[in-house]
Amino acid sequence: MNDGLTQCDCCDYFALSVKGEWEICPVCFWEDDRLGEVIEADIKSGANHGLTLRDARANFLLLGACCREMLPHVLPAEARERLRYAPRNL
Numbered sequence: 001m002n003d004g005l006t007q008c009d010c011c012d013y014f015a016l017s018v019k020g021e022w023e024i025c026p027v028c029f030w031e032d033d034r035l036g037e038v039i040e041a042d043i044k045s046g047a048n049h050g051l052t053l054r055d056a057r058a059n060f061l062l063l064g065a066c067c068r069e070m071l072p073h074v075l076p077a078e079a080r081e082r083l084r085y086a087p088r089n090l
């Protein structure tokens, strides 16, 4: 399946049209700030209000958004199911 989308570093859904361009993921609302390398998972992301990627990933699994404040904005679960998903471990 080639949907032309790239994987979000936070939620692991293929939901971004381009990588590293400050795109906001519709699934989890993480702003793609290139902190996707595993080694950078504990660096606070200014674009994401000081959240680390590791915390954002944990929040997504727990809440369904990168943080509680973004919960009202994320895609509903039905819409999310149309996207490719490949969970990764940090």
Ligand SMILES: [Zn+2]
Pocket (backbone or CB within 6 Å): 008, 009, 010, 011, 012, 013, 015, 025, 026, 027, 028, 029, 030
């Ligand atoms: Zn995401």
